[in-house]
Amino acid sequence: MTKDREEHQHHLKAEGLKDNIDNHDTPKVLHWLPAAFLLGVIGVGAVATLLTPSVRQWPSGKAILTGEAMLDYEKNNLDAKVPWRDPSVNLWGGLNYKLFGEARDGAVVGKNGWLFTTEEFQTSKGDAAEIQSKLAYIQQVRDELKKDGAALVVALIPSKARIHAGELGHVRVPAVNAPVYPSFRQQLEQAGIPTPDLAAAFQQASKPEAPVFLRTDTHWTPFGAVVAAQTLAPAVKGLNLDLPPAEFSAGAKPVVKRKGDLLRYIPVPDGQGPAPDTVQEPEYTRTDEGGGGLLGDETLAVTLVGTSYSAETKDNVWHFSEALGRELGTEVLNAAQEGKGPTLPMREYLKSQDRKDNPPQVVVWEIPERFLRVAYPLDK
Amino acid sequence: MVFSSNVFLFLFLPLFLIVYYLLPFKWRSGWILAGSYALYAWWRVDFLWLLIAITGAAYVYGLVLEKQPDGRGRMWTMISAMVLNLGALAYFKYANFGIESFNAITQTLGMQPFAWTPILLPIGLSFFIFHAISYIIDVYRREEPPTHNPLDFAAFIALFPHLIAGPVLKYNLLADQFRSRTHSLEKFSYGATRFMTGFAKKVLLADTIAPLVTATFHQPNPTFTDAWLGAAAYTLQLYFDFSGYSDMAIGLAAMMGFKFPENFNHPYISRSITEFWRRWHMSLSGWLQQYLYISLGGSRKGKARTYFNKWITMVLGGLWHGANWTFVLWGLWHGTILAIELWMKEKLGRKPLTAWLTIPGTMLLVMIGWVMFRADHVQDAFRMYKGMLGLNGFGLSDTLAWQVKPSVLITMVIATAIVYLAPWWGARMGDVGGKLLRPGPVVLATVALLPLFVLAIMKLSAQSYTPFLYFQF
Numbered sequence: 001m002t003k004d005r006e007e008h009q010h011h012l013k014a015e016g017l018k019d020n021i022d023n024h025d026t027p028k029v030l031h032w033l034p035a036a037f038l039l040g041v042i043g044v045g046a047v048a049t050l051l052t053p054s055v056r057q058w059p060s061g062k063a064i065l066t067g068e069a070m071l072d073y074e075k076n077n078l079d080a081k082v083p084w085r086d087p088s089v090n091l092w093g094g095l096n097y098k099l100f101g102e103a104r105d106g107a108v109v110g111k112n113g114w115l116f117t118t119e120e121f122q123t124s125k126g127d128a129a130e131i132q133s134k135l136a137y138i139q140q141v142r143d144e145l146k147k148d149g150a151a152l153v154v155a156l157i158p159s160k161a162r163i164h165a166g167e168l169g170h171v172r173v174p175a176v177n178a179p180v181y182p183s184f185r186q187q188l189e190q191a192g193i194p195t196p197d198l199a200a201a202f203q204q205a206s207k208p209e210a211p212v213f214l215r216t217d218t219h220w221t222p223f224g225a226v227v228a229a230q231t232l233a234p235a236v237k238g239l240n241l242d243l244p245p246a247e248f249s250a251g252a253k254p255v256v257k258r259k260g261d262l263l264r265y266i267p268v269p270d271g272q273g274p275a276p277d278t279v280q281e282p283e284y285t286r287t288d289e290g291g292g293g294l295l296g297d298e299t300l301a302v303t304l305v306g307t308s309y310s311a312e313t314k315d316n317v318w319h320f321s322e323a324l325g326r327e328l329g330t331e332v333l334n335a336a337q338e339g340k341g342p343t344l345p346m347r348e349y350l351k352s353q354d355r356k357d358n359p360p361q362v363v364v365w366e367i368p369e370r371f372l373r374v375a376y377p378l379d380k
Numbered sequence: 381m382v383f384s385s386n387v388f389l390f391l392f393l394p395l396f397l398i399v400y401y402l403l404p405f406k407w408r409s410g411w412i413l414a415g416s417y418a419l420y421a422w423w424r425v426d427f428l429w430l431l432i433a434i435t436g437a438a439y440v441y442g443l444v445l446e447k448q449p450d451g452r453g454r455m456w457t458m459i460s461a462m463v464l465n466l467g468a469l470a471y472f473k474y475a476n477f478g479i480e481s482f483n484a485i486t487q488t489l490g491m492q493p494f495a496w497t498p499i500l501l502p503i504g505l506s507f508f509i510f511h512a513i514s515y516i517i518d519v520y521r522r523e524e525p526p527t528h529n530p531l532d533f534a535a536f537i538a539l540f541p542h543l544i545a546g547p548v549l550k551y552n553l554l555a556d557q558f559r560s561r562t563h564s565l566e567k568f569s570y571g572a573t574r575f576m577t578g579f580a581k582k583v584l585l586a587d588t589i590a591p592l593v594t595a596t597f598h599q600p601n602p603t604f605t606d607a608w609l610g611a612a613a614y615t616l617q618l619y620f621d622f623s624g625y626s627d628m629a630i631g632l633a634a635m636m637g638f639k640f641p642e643n644f645n646h647p648y649i650s651r652s653i654t655e656f657w658r659r660w661h662m663s664l665s666g667w668l669q670q671y672l673y674i675s676l677g678g679s680r681k682g683k684a685r686t687y688f689n690k691w692i693t694m695v696l697g698g699l700w701h702g703a704n705w706t707f708v709l710w711g712l713w714h715g716t717i718l719a720i721e722l723w724m725k726e727k728l729g730r731k732p733l734t735a736w737l738t739i740p741g742t743m744l745l746v747m748i749g750w751v752m753f754r755a756d757h758v759q760d761a762f763r764m765y766k767g768m769l770g771l772n773g774f775g776l777s778d779t780l781a782w783q784v785k786p787s788v789l790i791t792m793v794i795a796t797a798i799v800y801l802a803p804w805w806g807a808r809m810g811d812v813g814g815k816l817l818r819p820g821p822v823v824l825a826t827v828a829l830l831p832l833f834v835l836a837i838m839k840l841s842a843q844s845y846t847p848f849l850y851f852q853f
Contacts, residue, residue, distance in 0.1 A: 025816060026822075027567070027822075030573075030784060030823060030826055031566045032569060033569070033826070034570075034573040034829075034830075035569040035572045035574040037833075038485050038833070041833065041834060041837070042389055042393055043394060044392050045390040045392065046395075048390075049391060051389040055391075064425055066424055066425075066426060067422070067427045069427070070423075074386075078386050078387055079385075079386055080842060082386055084841055088837075088839070088842040091669065092842040093842070099787070100785065100786045100787045100790075102785050102786065102787055118782075121782045121783075124598070125600050169504065171781070171782050172778050173778075174777075175778055176778075275448065311527035357461055
């Protein structure tokens with residue numbers, strides 16, 4: 001070795017450099033296998049990526065200069081669409097469930113195949129302030145409706161974990177969440193807004209063979225929706241309104257298996273995760289002649305505003321709106337919307353043509369307890 | 381663009397490597413520069429000018445300093461270069477922090493706050509400014525001749541493996557390699573091994589532990605268990621995240637024929653904070669030693685000054701990590717301990733204590749420091765310290781308990797085992813990049829790494845998955 005070479009080696013050593021990368025003494029397999037494997041993986045991945053149509057599309061209307069377009073492309077066109085995305089989700093989700101009994105972030109696994117949303121466990125230091133702002137807004141809505149002579153009744157839906165706490169297993173809901181329901185309800189009542197105690201009604205009505213919430217879903221069972229309607233009806237009727245009469249009969253579709261929305265957090269093949277719920281979807285049919293108005297169009301005195309617990313969607317098998325109509329003996333205008341939280345549907349309803357065309361006598365506002373602490377961007 | 385992303389792994393890297401190996405050597409610096417600028421611009425195109433400006437200024441300063449005779453004029457040239465670089469760093473990285481701190485003081489005095497539009501921090505700024513400074517100081521000290529090849533120099537500053545998160549490199553370390561370096565299958569394989577190791581460390585270990593860290597540090601009143609669990613989790617997360625990133629950088633560089641210095645050397649087996657800083661983020665501590673500590677006078681100006689220089693170097697090193705009082709206090713913590721250790725060494729002489737005491741003792745000091753390092757605000761760190769002292773009770777908080785997953789705890793156990801078994805493994809088996817003592821187990825370990833890399837890629841895809849659930853709103 002020359003002096004220069006020695007100096008160079010010494011210099012590299014002093015800098016903490018490994019001077020033996022080209023180590024011919026290493027077993028031959030280490031000379032080629034890692035390189036071949038890495039190149040194989042990124043090569044196959046690159047081809048699969050480039051064969052994905054969305055990867056070859058660039059987002060329009062996004063600024064390149066500020067990186068907005070790249071961020072959007074990476075998130076929506078690439079990461080969400082690579083061919084191994086779903087297998088990856090299933091593999092890791094399956095491993096976590098099978099090895100540790102865990103769901104993906106978003107759900108908590110309880111006992112006997114019961115699943116709960118993590119939203120019912122979350123807490124933050126801003127919760128109290130957010131809950132107070134919700135309370136203030138509900139009172140504003142009450143005042144706004146009063147201008148048209150309409151009353152407000154709140155259907156405060158207790159969290160599933162509150163009602164089915166026995167199915168939580170070793171997991172516990174933070175104690176700080178315990179007073180949220182009774183306290184919020186009490187404050188609404190003190191503000192003169194009727195808020196029937198659905199938590200007490202649910203706790204009384206729920207049985208192992210007839211739960212009020214679906215086991216694998218965030219929503220209530222058809223039975224739970226009926227219990228809620230039966231609990232709310234006296235409060236609405238107690239307002240002494242003149243509700244246009246309507247009669248309904250209740251039938252039921254055949255019993256089916258139904259995968260709840262929380263099963264998405266356990267991406268395992270059928271039969272390997274919690275069993276789906278068994279649901280008998282009710283069918284409500286108007287049995288009177290209806291349409292009692294002069295021109296055959298009756299007014300709707302009751303409007304229901306709320307979330308996916310009430311909204312008419314393809315996933316709705318609980319039919320709370322119809323159950324409420326049946327209990328009240330009147331048609332209910334359903335202005336609930338899914339995926340927007342409780343506040344935005346109300347904001348939209350207050351400005352809507354529905355409200356102008358059908359000035360309500362009473363608005364039933366369905367608000368799930370777990371949304372009280374959540375400040376959605378749309379709320380502001 | 382980070383290394384642990386689909387866009388890097390499956391679009392950027394294959395394209396970069398294919399073209400790199402198709403080009404003749406003389407074109408490769410140009411391709412490295414183009415690729416590195418593209419990687420930087422993927423974040424934002426409009427900040428590329430800053431990287432180019434810093435590079436251009438450092439190159440010109442190098443040429444000017446070469447021609448100037450020694451004396452005051454030359455010193456002022458160097459000072460102006462420092463003012464320019466540190467001014468850019470101060471403006472982009474610390475202006476918001478300075479104004480916020482100033483406003484906090486004026487508001488307590490009942491005055492109106494200073495109106496200010498927050499400045500965006502360009503990614504990698506701290507690193508490429510440090511690269512430029514090291515080059516200028518080396519030329520000024522006549523330790524290295526300046527480069528006359530602007531392309532190689534620009535490629536060095538922008539070299540994508542170390543552009544965003546280090547390691548902090550000196551130009552003289554890579555100058556020769558830009559002129560001439562070897563490319564071989566062995567070297568590429570070594571690079572691939574290091575890259576896959578780093579990728580697995582980051583995605584499988586650090587990213588798995590990350591949610592628990594976030595949850596613990598967000599506890600309003602952390603208990604003894606909460607706080608220590610959080611501190612331990614962050615200690616592991618930070619090490620596997622950062623050392624994993626450094627492994628990936630070293631590996632990528634090796635794939636291009638470059639040899640990067642090691643950045644970590646089993647820091648959590650250190651027996652003192654002094655030793656810790658010889659093992660943790662070695663490229664940064666080396667940089668601080670060479671360009672800050674020595675510039676301040678090092679140990680050449682008396683004992684008191686030596687203590688002060690050590691201390692202030694760590695405080696400024698802390699501040700370099702981010703514009704927040706938490707980093708200043710973290711630097712202060714380490715600087716103070718370093719000074720105390722130096723004093724103890726001088727006054728009490730070497731008193732070798734058993735590793736069973738010194739390793740946990742050092743870890744304790746490091747973990748206390750990491751709490752300040754991780755906290756969003758100083759008061760958050762003190763909330764954690766309160767918990768660590770058991771002032772909020774001892775059991776696991778119910779606000780945290782539901783977030784503590786067995787998979788994360790097991791990952792922490794595995795990570796801890798790796799931390800303490802890796803040095804033993806290295807000593808007994810050797811390593812691929814250096815001396816190989818027992819090839820068999822090393823081959824097995826390398827073969828075991830391959831499926832882990834695929835699992836890590838799949839985890840990367842899986843963890844960004846958030847199913848749309850209509851009921852969430």
